Amino acid sequence: MVLQILFIAITLAAIALFSFNLKKVIRNIRIGKAADRTDQPQKRFMTMVKVALGQTKMFFRPIPAFLHLIVYAGFIIINIEVLEIMIDGIFGTHRIFGGLGPIYNFLIGSFEILALGVWLGCAVFLIRRNVIKLKRFSGVEMTSWPRSDANYILITEILLMTAFLIMNAADAKLQAMGASHYTLAGSFPVSQHLANLLPNSEGALMAIERGCWWFHIIGILAFLNYLPYSKHFHILFAFPNTYFSNLEPKGEFTNMQSVTNEVKAMLDPSFSPPEAEPGKFGAKDVNDLSWVNLMNAYTCTECGRCTSVCPANITGKLLSPRKIMMDTRDRLEEVGKNIDKTGNGFDDGKSLIDSYISREEIWACTSCNACTDACPINIDPLAIITELRRYAVMEESQAPASINAMLGNIENNGAPWKYSPADRLNWAKES
Amino acid sequence: MSEQLNFEVPTMAEMIAKGEEPEILFWVGCAGSYDERAQKTTRDICKILHHVGIKYAVLGTEESCTGDPAKRAGNEFLFQMQAMTNIEVLNGYNIKKIVTGCPHCFNTIKNEYPGLGGSYDVIHHTQLIQDLINDGKLKAEGGESFKGKKITYHDPCYLGRGNDVYEAPRKALEVLDAQLVEMKRCKSNGLCCGAGGAQMFKEPEKGNKDINIERIEEALDTQPQVIAASCPFCMTMLSDGVKMKDQDKNVQVLDIAEITARANGL
Structure with a gap:
């Protein structure tokens, strides 16, 4: 009874803490400006199913895609087991679904095979990161925390799967010994091979079985609460992120309505612009970005596919689309903490541009959309870069001199170069 | 010719x-x-239009920059000024269908003008060529033979990834009976030439290589006789790259329109 109460208390505390942190994250995302992404719900839903659930964009790189699929499927499906653990934990039962007989045996058998798959997949991932040291996992933004974060996630998953398999091995051994409370249930295609490693005394086996059971469930609850601090948040955010992703052609940049009103008023004096809230053009800080940009930042799992295809990054420039996303999240977290401490209006003198993302980075972008195409969950670093450029150009008039010259040419003679508009048709006349 | x-x-x-x-x-x-x-590409597009007898026109001195480089550089004001002025001209002439000689103009007019009051049926010149081939109005005969020549095609970002146009330019090359070889990074994975996003008008940031050199090395790896382009900015970057690599005697950089015009003896 004490254990049941303890179990319920731990579970409720974990869920409460997670809800508290999730609410904070959602509050942070809402710092962003409005953006309408509610059109075409059917197409949005299908995009989510294909891209997030079906992981279609992962398969551009088949090896990690295959391993990722196993870890993903394993992790999700094995969590059906968590349902049983929950019921057992609350009611003090043992393997409550055991009565399902052959179905139960099939389920537990499949979970075991998947668990082994997850174990091996995570092991290969660790080797790719720490032994082979794939280039994609390095870069200026991959400082010690992001690297550790990735390793913590993989090691935790390995530990959880290990606990699950040892628990089953001990359980099976206890079942065979006819220990009371351990009814015959389940099939153990993987863990049966671990039986010989375990002691033979009933007391020790029960300690191991209970120990692993508690470790498994507390591990999962702890992992859940780790998510808001980690890049691993993508396991949840991949779904809303793909649902609300950009459905327009990638080449299309948004037209700024605030500018449209002003330009219309300039071209047509009789036009009276609708009342609009005064705001700045483009983004200086995270609160100038849209909530979609900010959700993108929380969704990024720092895989680096964007950076590995970025022409600027490939040729040694400072720009890394992954860094854009990581900086946005870090800055947003900082702004969130400022709000926690001192309320809304607090100015810490920092901003996303300059304090986090440098001018050199934003001006190195060719807007080629390789990053947005490469992202397996439709994150859009280019949208953030564009907003930062808009701020630099329209609010500060701070663009590279050659860009200013180009803009001046368009303004004065309708072409980015210094040619006379009167000569525009000369190509048809001379050779 | x-x-x-x-x-x-x-x-x-x-x-x-x-x-x-x-x-x-x-x-x-x-x-x-x-x-x-x-300009050579421009004249070749006109030759193709003239050859197939399509009734076409240009704006001439009434045309002005679409505003694309201003928009990519972050100057939304200038972009919308250009856009609205152009839309006024286009709507004034009751224009319904537009073919562009540049993927940047194509993308801007097709995707960004409708929200400002300018909705037209916009195609890129490679799509026009594809349509003409499909309709049997354009073949590859009567001109220079590209038969068996090794040609590699460079996807412009604003035509490819930007608007998912990958097949039209390739269709124009297929009819040549040439040997098409794809670069390692092609289609949706194509590497930018380095000129997009207003980079055309500025020096690159500090790095260890220019993007067009990275791209041209990849193109030259396919040992092509012709590198096909379909964007004037890509044309500049690729031609410069070929020159930098001292390959301009062996490798030609040609626009799809030029290749088509040559193959038809226009």
């Missing part, structure tokens, strides 16, 4: 004065109007 056009290029103003309407407006673009290399 003289450089000179042996026909008049009709402008919208002239056409309207005669009480006629074109089937399609040819939006030339700034590079196509002023850049010497791109």
Whole structure:
């Protein structure tokens, strides 16, 4: 009874803490400006199913895609087991679904095979990161925390799967010994091979079985609460992120309505612009970005596919689309903490541009959309870069001199170069 | 195959004065109007239009920058000023269909003008060529033979990833009976030439290599005789790259329109 109460208390505390942190994250995302992404719900839903659930964009790189699929499927499906653990934990039962007989045996058998798959997949991932040291996992933004974060996630998953398999091995051994409370249930295609490693005394086996059971469930609850601090948040955010992703052609940049009103008023004096809230053009800080940009930042799992295809990054420039996303999240977290401490209006003198993302980075972008195409969950670093450029150009008039010259040419003679508009048709006349 | 056009290029103003309407407006673009290399492509697009007998016109001196480089550089004001002025001209002439000689103009007019009051059926010149081939109006005969020649095609970002146009330019090359070889990074994975996002108009940031060199090395790896382009900016970057690599004697960089015009002896 004490254990049941303890179990319920731990579970409720974990869920409460997670809800508290999730609410904070959602509050942070809402710092962003409005953006309408509610059109075409059917197409949005299908995009989510294909891209997030079906992981279609992962398969551009088949090896990690295959391993990722196993870890993903394993992790999700094995969590059906968590349902049983929950019921057992609350009611003090043992393997409550055991009565399902052959179905139960099939389920537990499949979970075991998947668990082994997850174990091996995570092991290969660790080797790719720490032994082979794939280039994609390095870069200026991959400082010690992001690297550790990735390793913590993989090691935790390995530990959880290990606990699950040892628990089953001990359980099976206890079942065979006819220990009371351990009814015959389940099939153990993987863990049966671990039986010989375990002691033979009933007391020790029960300690191991209970120990692993508690470790498994507390591990999962702890992992859940780790998510808001980690890049691993993508396991949840991949779904809303793909649902609300950009459905327009990638080449299309948004037209700024605030500018449209002003330009219309300039071209047509009789036009009276609708009342609009005064705001700045483009983004200086995270609160100038849209909530979609900010959700993108929380969704990024720092895989680096964007950076590995970025022409600027490939040729040694400072720009890394992954860094854009990581900086946005870090800055947003900082702004969130400022709000926690001192309320809304607090100015810490920092901003996303300059304090986090440098001018050199934003001006190195060719807007080629390789990053947005490469992202397996439709994150859009280019949208953030564009907003930062808009701020630099329209609010500060701070663009590279050659860009200013180009803009001046368009303004004065309708072409980015210094040619006379009167000569525009000369190509048809001379050779 | 003289450089000179042996026909008049009709402008919208002239056409309207005669009480006629074109089937399609040819939006030339700034590079196509002023850049010497791109002007050749422009003339070849006209030759193709003239050859198949499509009634077309250009805006001539009434055309102005679409605003694309301003928009990519972050100057939304200037972009919308340009856009609205152009839309006024286009709507004034009651334009329905536009073919562009540049993927940047194509993307801007097709995707960004409708929200500002300018909705047209916009195609890129490679799509026009594809349509003409499909309709049997354009073949690859009567001109230079590209049979068996090794050609690799470079996808411009604003045509490929930007608007998912990958097949039209390849279709134009397929009819040549040439040997098409793809670069390692092609189609949706194609590498930018380095000129997009207003980079065309500035020096690159500090790095260890220029993007067009990275791209041209990849193109040259396919050992091509021709590198095919379909964007005036890519044309500049690729031609510069080929020169930097001292390969301009062995490898030609040609626009799809130029190749098509040559193959048809235009």
